[in-house]
Amino acid sequence: MGLLDRLKQRLSKTREKLSDGLSALFRGGRPIDDQLLGELEELLYTADLGPIATELVEDLARMHKRGELKGEDDVREHLRSTLLARLDQAGGEYDPPADPTVILIVGVNGSGKTTSIAKLAHRFQNQGKSVLLAAGDTFRAAAADQLEIWAQRNGAQIVRAHKDGADPASIAFDAVDAALARGTDVVIVDTAGRLHTQKNLMDELNKVRRVIEKRLPGAPHETWLVLDATNGQNAIQQAREFTAAVEVTGLVLAKLDGTARGGAVFGIKDALNLPVRYIGTGESLELLEAFDPEAYVDALLGKHLGTRTSQGA
Amino acid sequence: MFESLTQRLNESFSFLRGRKELTEENVEEGLRAVRQALLEADVHFQVARDLTARVKERALGAERLAGVDPSQQFAHAFHQELVELMGPEDARLSFAKTGPTVLLMAGLQGAGKTTTCAKLAKRLRDKHQKRPLLVAADVKRPAAVEQLRVLGRQLGVEVFHVEGVTPPEVCKQGVAYAKAKGFDLVILDTAGRLHVDDELMTEVADIAKVTQPDDQILVVDAMTGQDAVNSAKSFHQRLALSGVILTKMDGDARGGAAVSLKAVTGCPILFVGVGEKIDDLDAFHPERMAGRILGMGDVVSLVEQAQEQISEKEAQASYEKLVLGSFTLEDMLAQLRMMRKLGPMKKVLGMMPGMGEMAKNIDVDDKQMNRLEAIFTSMTPRERLQPDVLDMSRRRRVARGCGQDVGAVNELLKRFKDMKKMMKQLGKLGLGAGLGSKAKKDTLRGMTDSGELASGEGGGLLGGLGSLGGAMKQGIGGLGSMLGGGGGPSPAELASMMGGGGARPSGSSATRKSGSKRKDKKKPKKSRKQKRK
Ligand SMILES: Nc1nc2c(ncn2[C@@H]2O[C@H](COP(=O)(O)OP(=O)(O)OP(=O)(O)O)[C@@H](O)[C@H]2O)c(=O)[nH]1
Ligand SMILES: [Mg+2]
Numbered sequence: 001m002g003l004l005d006r007l008k009q010r011l012s013k014t015r016e017k018l019s020d021g022l023s024a025l026f027r028g029g030r031p032i033d034d035q036l037l038g039e040l041e042e043l044l045y046t047a048d049l050g051p052i053a054t055e056l057v058e059d060l061a062r063m064h065k066r067g068e069l070k071g072e073d074d075v076r077e078h079l080r081s082t083l084l085a086r087l088d089q090a091g092g093e094y095d096p097p098a099d100p101t102v103i104l105i106v107g108v109n110g111s112g113k114t115t116s117i118a119k120l121a122h123r124f125q126n127q128g129k130s131v132l133l134a135a136g137d138t139f140r141a142a143a144a145d146q147l148e149i150w151a152q153r154n155g156a157q158i159v160r161a162h163k164d165g166a167d168p169a170s171i172a173f174d175a176v177d178a179a180l181a182r183g184t185d186v187v188i189v190d191t192a193g194r195l196h197t198q199k200n201l202m203d204e205l206n207k208v209r210r211v212i213e214k215r216l217p218g219a220p221h222e223t224w225l226v227l228d229a230t231n232g233q234n235a236i237q238q239a240r241e242f243t244a245a246v247e248v249t250g251l252v253l254a255k256l257d258g259t260a261r262g263g264a265v266f267g268i269k270d271a272l273n274l275p276v277r278y279i280g281t282g283e284s285l286e287l288l289e290a291f292d293p294e295a296y297v298d299a300l301l302g303k304h305l306g307t308r309t310s311q312g313a
Numbered sequence: 314m315f316e317s318l319t320q321r322l323n324e325s326f327s328f329l330r331g332r333k334e335l336t337e338e339n340v341e342e343g344l345r346a347v348r349q350a351l352l353e354a355d356v357h358f359q360v361a362r363d364l365t366a367r368v369k370e371r372a373l374g375a376e377r378l379a380g381v382d383p384s385q386q387f388a389h390a391f392h393q394e395l396v397e398l399m400g401p402e403d404a405r406l407s408f409a410k411t412g413p414t415v416l417l418m419a420g421l422q423g424a425g426k427t428t429t430c431a432k433l434a435k436r437l438r439d440k441h442q443k444r445p446l447l448v449a450a451d452v453k454r455p456a457a458v459e460q461l462r463v464l465g466r467q468l469g470v471e472v473f474h475v476e477g478v479t480p481p482e483v484c485k486q487g488v489a490y491a492k493a494k495g496f497d498l499v500i501l502d503t504a505g506r507l508h509v510d511d512e513l514m515t516e517v518a519d520i521a522k523v524t525q526p527d528d529q530i531l532v533v534d535a536m537t538g539q540d541a542v543n544s545a546k547s548f549h550q551r552l553a554l555s556g557v558i559l560t561k562m563d564g565d566a567r568g569g570a571a572v573s574l575k576a577v578t579g580c581p582i583l584f585v586g587v588g589e590k591i592d593d594l595d596a597f598h599p600e601r602m603a604g605r606i607l608g609m610g611d612v613v614s615l616v617e618q619a620q621e622q623i624s625e626k627e628a629q630a631s632y633e634k635l636v637l638g639s640f641t642l643e644d645m646l647a648q649l650r651m652m653r654k655l656g657p658m659k660k661v662l663g664m665m666p667g668m669g670e671m672a673k674n675i676d677v678d679d680k681q682m683n684r685l686e687a688i689f690t691s692m693t694p695r696e697r698l699q700p701d702v703l704d705m706s707r708r709r710r711v712a713r714g715c716g717q718d719v720g721a722v723n724e725l726l727k728r729f730k731d732m733k734k735m736m737k738q739l740g741k742l743g744l745g746a747g748l749g750s751k752a753k754k755d756t757l758r759g760m761t762d763s764g765e766l767a768s769g770e771g772g773g774l775l776g777g778l779g780s781l782g783g784a785m786k787q788g789i790g791g792l793g794s795m796l797g798g799g800g801g802p803s804p805a806e807l808a809s810m811m812g813g814g815g816a817r818p819s820g821s822s823a824t825r826k827s828g829s830k831r832k833d834k835k836k837p838k839k840s841r842k843q844k845r846k
Contacts, residue, residue, distance in 0.1 A: 051349070196564065230538060260539075260543075
């Protein structure tokens with residue numbers, strides 16, 4: 001099964017909902033009118049597109065006035081190309097350029113950082129690279145244990161403190177140090193979840209970053225923000241604040257295996273131009289996909305496959 | 314982002330501010346801005362739509378109030394609607410009468426369950442003198458058990474876990490262990506799960522089956538977007554949720570999910586998590602939350618200015634409508650909410666004249682009231698205003714919306730009909746006119762009081778209705794049949810209405826009698842005081 005198919009399958013819940021809705025809107029040959037556009041806007045909102053939903057529908061309304069929209073296919077095609085244009089950017093699979101490549105992982109509490117790190121390690125290892133994990137979450141109870149269990153499952157190396165409350169920056173420093181000494185290919189640094197509104201914790205994160213850079217100029221090569229796909233518009237605020245604190249360079253969108261669609265990434269691209277690197281689609285190691293904008297948008301809007309409809313009789 | 318939002322709201326409100334009247338057109342303008350604000354705050358679109366429609370009704374329907382700026386009136390309507398939707402303020406858990414109280418904590422991955430379990434253990438130990446046992450039933454996420462153990466150690470609370478058995482078994486043994494060792498509170502920390510994961514949803518339902526929790530609590534991240542509705546619905550279907558806890562409120566999420574959650578589950582939002590420390594758990598305040606969701610401090614203060622004047626007048630309008638005018642499901646809901654604002658049903662009953670005795674013998678179930686309210690909130694405003702449109706397919710949708718069966722919806726509609734009939738009779742008898750002005754004033758006071766019943770000279774809403782009943786020789790029975798059964802009011806009926814059908818009355822005092830006794834306005838106040846002792 002190709003990647004696109006798999007992604008489509010994983011996003012099937014998303015797709016069914018939205019395309020069901022899209023098709024359902026036009027069912028019975030309904031003409032495009034204000035009412036229909038209003039319902040379309042609401043459908044787009046459910047994907048957490050936020051105000052972009054309104055913009056898209058306003059576009060459609062203008063086009064409709066000019067007589068440019070014949071029916072469902074035109075609407076779908078316009079949405080597809082617009083959404084794609086709003087995403088199209090250098091994201092997707094990451095090829096670690098340096099030895100070692102250091103990737104700093106940040107995000108709010110519980111967004112999926114540690115699990116995503118385990119999956120990333122798995123992925124890089126499958127590409128024949130050696131991976132070292134830095135247990136930089138010294139705050140949350142048993143966070144280092146959690147990462148260590150993943151490291152064991154993966155056969156990855158780990159640098160961790162053995163007591164709580166250790167300085168995360170010094171763990172990161174030691175990790176980079178060890179990677180340099182051992183010739184490890186990739187270092188992934190876990191950090192404690194923190195809300196982007198907490199200034200002192202954001203400063204702490206900035207310090208982690210600076211210490212890494214000090215040990216290895218040019219590092220961290222990437223700083224990825226792990227977003228919970230079930231989050232709504234606040235994700236944009238998260239991206240803003242984390243970028244301000246540690247120069248985020250990319251996104252990982254976790255928990256796309258539910259019914260949430262993570263549409264906030266469109267708003268983030270708008271505001272900050274951050275590419276999505278990977279998506280998380282489950283709790284086990286292999287459930288990480290390189291982000292493919294086409295597949296994502298197609299999966300969001302994909303043609304109704306004639307499976308079922310929730311709209312009833 | 315937030316500035317521009319506030320700006321936009323200010324613009325539309327200042328636009329309104331200049332106007333003398335709230336017209337369809339200028340209200341529309343304001344509504345659009347607020348709807349946008351709601352959506353940016355992650356309120357589910359359907360909920361936002363219903364809400365704006367209701368506010369529109371409210372704003373247009375309301376008479377211009379002398380001395381109140383139309384924009385204030387409008388802002389107030391919005392704020393009020395949100396507060397009503399999310400309220401009442403209610404941080405009570407049901408504690409078991411015998412044996413340990415069991416709390417089941419469930420939710421999506423990463424919502425904050427484990428931390429919240431520890432916070433609850435501490436709070437209930439410190440404030441309610443409970444002796445808690447934490448049960449670690451998340452065997453899925455690496456080191457989740459260890460995480461709870463660390464927290465337990467910090468707190469000095471024992472953590473129970475058994476290796477190598479299924480989560481339902483861990484929980485079952487945990488409850489048995491608590492019984493054996495004399496713990497009077499068991500908090501079950503379950504693994505995070507997706508609502509679409511059938512296997513895991515069955516597992517959590519199994520945990521509930523084998524442990525029979527007193528409270529089943531959904532833990533939700535305050536940053537959740539539109540999906541809050543989907544997940545809450547599913548959890549509500551699989552579990553008998555009794556409350557919601559909103560976590561990570563110390564961030565800048567506007568927290569619109571709170572509105573969606575309440576609308577979908579009808580469950581009270583019990584607590585909010587406001588930080589990573591074990592003490593960071595607060596009671597939920599609908600008023601504050603409404604301000605946060607609307608994101609408009611200035612407007613909220615506008616609201617506060619207007620509050621006094623408006624609530625008095627609004628209550629009068631609604632009262633007159635109730636007694637004299639057309640009666641809709643919307644009114645019935647308003648009545649239900651007003652009743653609920655007074656406090657837990659048992660307490661309300663206790664405050665009713667002559668009902669104190671009976672209340673003691675009745676097991677009234679607030680959960681049932683939640684369910685009742687959920688049916689109402691699953692209807693569209695139009696359905697509530699024109700109940701006749703509720704055909705079978707709409708009823709089915711409503712039932713789906715609130716996660717109950719159509720029977721429950723039908724039952725409610727039947728009660729509505731009965732109540733409406735009674736309203737008509739009251740109207741015919743010229744009751745409105747016959748009402749003493751004093752009683753009327755008491756009634757209004759009761760309605761406007763948001764927290765406690767009748768701050769002043771007792772009576773309040775219930776007192777008012779009581780004396781209304783006294784005049785009618787229908788007494789409390791009138792109120793009983795109003796919300797409950799049809800014709801002859803009996804204690805059982807009254808109770809079943811109060812409990813939304815799930816009450817088990819065991820008293821036998823005649824309601825009529827107690828109703829006609831209601832002459833002395835000091836009574837309810839006294840019984841309330843007694844209750845506090
Ligand atoms: N269904 C699903 N669950 C996920 C995914 N990614 C992570 N999770 C789960 O989300 C929960 C939190 O994940 P963690 O990786 O511990 O999140 P974190 O950001 O490291 O959390 P903190 O360190 O506590 O801030 C765990 O139960 C994970 O199993 C995903 O893509 N899909
Ligand atoms: Mg972590």
